[in-house]
Amino acid sequence: MSARNVTDADFEAEVLKSDKPIMVDFWAEWCGPCKAVSPILDRIAEENADKIDIVKLNVDDNPETAMKYGITSIPAMYVFSDGEVKKRIIGAKPKPALESDLAEFLA
């Protein structure tokens, strides 16, 4: 199972109004490290389905949202809760490192 996509159009409904913490993976087709981290995020999402949602946002197709959150480096993984950014993670990292970055949401 891989994470579902969100867009500029449904970002508010899907992410900002989400009733549980939700991580947005800002990515692009041409970004090698994004491809590397993607399956790791899928595994984290699967193992923690009750605690956190993980979705993807393609920055080329959805420049408005990427610009609004000042994305200048991808992969960028932002955790939103109650409509606000609660955590920013930049760059592909091994699974244990991501899990420790996300510890407060996975507990």
Added chain:
Amino acid sequence: MRQVIIVGSGPAAYTAAIYAARADLAPLVIASSVEFGGELMKTTEVENFPGFPEGIMGPELMTKMQEQAERFGAELVYDDVTKLELEGEIKRVHLGSGEVHEALAVIYATGSAYRKLGLADEERLSGYGVSWCATCDGAFFRQKKVAVVGGGDSALEEATFLTRFADTVYLVHRREELRASKAMQERAFADPKIEFLWNQEVAHIYGDEKVTGMGLVSTVDGTETTKDLDGLFVAIGADPRTHLVHGQLELAPEGTVAVRGRSSMTNLEGVFAAGDVVDPSYKQAITAAGSGCVAALDAERYLSELPAELLARAAGTAPQPQPASA
């Protein structure tokens, strides 16, 4: 237990895997969890790898090498090595997952890691304007001002790539001539968007939430200047990734793993090294691939001279009893 484990996943590691797999050594390749494919995963067009007259994208080249290794029976694991025990006949490779793999031979081909400027604000602003990967992040700097720090091929390649997006690309170099190849230099000099800042070192990176400027110091007379900026790309070279073998493998004065002559043999029996981690001078995909081949051939020869019962254990089969002679 395996006959050979290869640590790494760049051109050296995959070439070693292709040769070892074709020699029926069933290599296990520890490809890392997020940096698999190595340096070329972060490049765009590769125009100097023989056999691709039209050029090939770096990530595609690495995927092809990986497929070629797997086709002959190499097995890949996407995990990170946390510890290596290289002394003695049986080597142990510890992974992030906690798994431990054993092998009779290890090929160490971990490449190199980007060098940092070493400035206080570099880490804090990393991902907020400070970047090590123009191909990953360049597109976020449309109509902006960026700087590339460095004077080698990778710095000029990044600067040239960034002109697709940015209005101005400063190239900051601490000397007044470049190490980069002639072809790269000519391309960069001809580019009206690239402005060279010679004999300058970056002393400060400014910005609260994101990069807003840099402070430069002249390497000639110490004069300080500042430039407004949206992005800073660091391309000042790379250091061999030797942290896993410190205290076990001898290093050369340049900091690379020391190998004997033109071979891949390290100071430890059964441990071979290849690619950028042994190469202080050339650092090309094709030279790394060549050295990966050398390592696989060296490992194959080493294994062929080991006692049969050890090899049988590594192949996962008990030694066959000799048929009684008539």
